[in-house]
Amino acid sequence: MSDKGNKGHRQRLRDRFANGEESFSSEEALLELLLTYAIPQKDVQPLAKRLLAEFGCLSSLLETPMETLSKFDGIKENSAVLLKLVDWIRQEHGAKRPARESLRPAIQATLFESISPKKTEQMAAVKEAPRREKVVPRRGTEMFSNAVLKEAIQSLPSLPDTESLDEIRSFLRAKLHFSAEQTRQRYASYITRRMFPNGYADSPLRSFAKAFPDAQELRDVCFYRFLQSEPLEVEIIEGLILPNLGTGRLSRELIRRRLAEKFPEARSIVDCGKAIVDALTAASIAKADRTKISFAYRDIPVASFAFVLYSEFPEQGMYDIRKLEGNRMIRAMLWNPDRLLHSLYELRNRGLISKVSEIDNIRQFTTRYTLAEVVEQIVSGGKKA
Secondary structure, X not given: OOHHHHHHHHHXXXXXXXXXXXXXXXXXXXXXXXXXXXXXXXXXXXXXXHHHHHHOOHHHHHHOOHXXXXXXOXXXXXXXXXXXXXXXXXXXXXXXXXXXXXXXXXXXXXXXXXXXXXXXXXHHOOOOOOOOOOOOOOOOOOOOOOOOHHHHHHHHHHOOOOOOHHHHHHHHHHHOOOOOHHHHHHHHHHHHHHHOOOOOOOHHHHHHHHXXXXXXXXXXXXXXXXXXXXXXXXXXXXXXXXXXXXXXXXXXXXXXXXXXXXXXXXXXHHHHHHHHHHHHHHOOOEEEOOOEEEEOOEOOOHHHHHHHHHHHOOXXXXXXXXXXXXXXXXXXXXXXXXXXXHHHHHHHHOOOEEEEEEXXXXXXXXXXXXXXXXXXXXXXXXXXX
């Protein structure tokens, strides 16, 4: 691209962002604009594409350590500093935090060398509560190239007892089986973002994982968290898998075609299609071979059903069962809809919900706990009920 054309393209990027154009909402466009401020007189769109293909998403890229970023072809010190500066700003100022969580000496000392040693010592002496990170929800229009759900399911039962995602990521980087440090870093970010979408390692999932290692209950709950974080997986289940439950089979090629229709300019259709299938097989939702996947409605484990129910209906109260039957996430779990009412009665019998009733020909169920409380009941075997 000529200098004149390059300048014009960069100005159009700035104008599209300033005008709030919908077409500028993609991660690639945002990253491309960001890179223009660190890399002058060069077309940075190919670099933005390569970075997102390598790190999976913008959040994972921003979370990558500076030394890892600097090793990436095309990223020099200016670009690495800019990316980490944006990450630091979004973490520190992107959400309102209690005053006790406002000091982060490690990051501040790294980015701002002007902090005095005395000040750093004072800051280090402050005992902080675990930092809860700002969550940037992913949109249904975003692709992903790696599921890493199998690794998440295997790792969760042995996670350290902490809410800190920094500590969880550090643990995963040390434990994941991949030989390349950059791969472990990237996959650790995938796992924490998907399994802990609220920005901290919540105790209900950690406790549940320790109680159900190597069990379908844990696979179900991890798949549910995956669906929360990757809306594209839900779209594929709704658009292709549920309509084909009669035959119980779906060609992998049909998934790739649907992705190609939705993302006509994407170059990672094959990788995304494979990641979608990998998530289904890792959770034992479906079986797959080289050309097709096979699936059917499934039994409903009581423990994972309770976890998902209280996640989808977090406020204690009375709910119309039709809201449960029509719930997108419940449907995407491929649980047998004819068994939902039976499963509600089973929850009631175990004291995990208050009651199931029928008022004016409308069936309703009443919840009694928070998610944390119901997981405690499940883990303790109902002894505290």
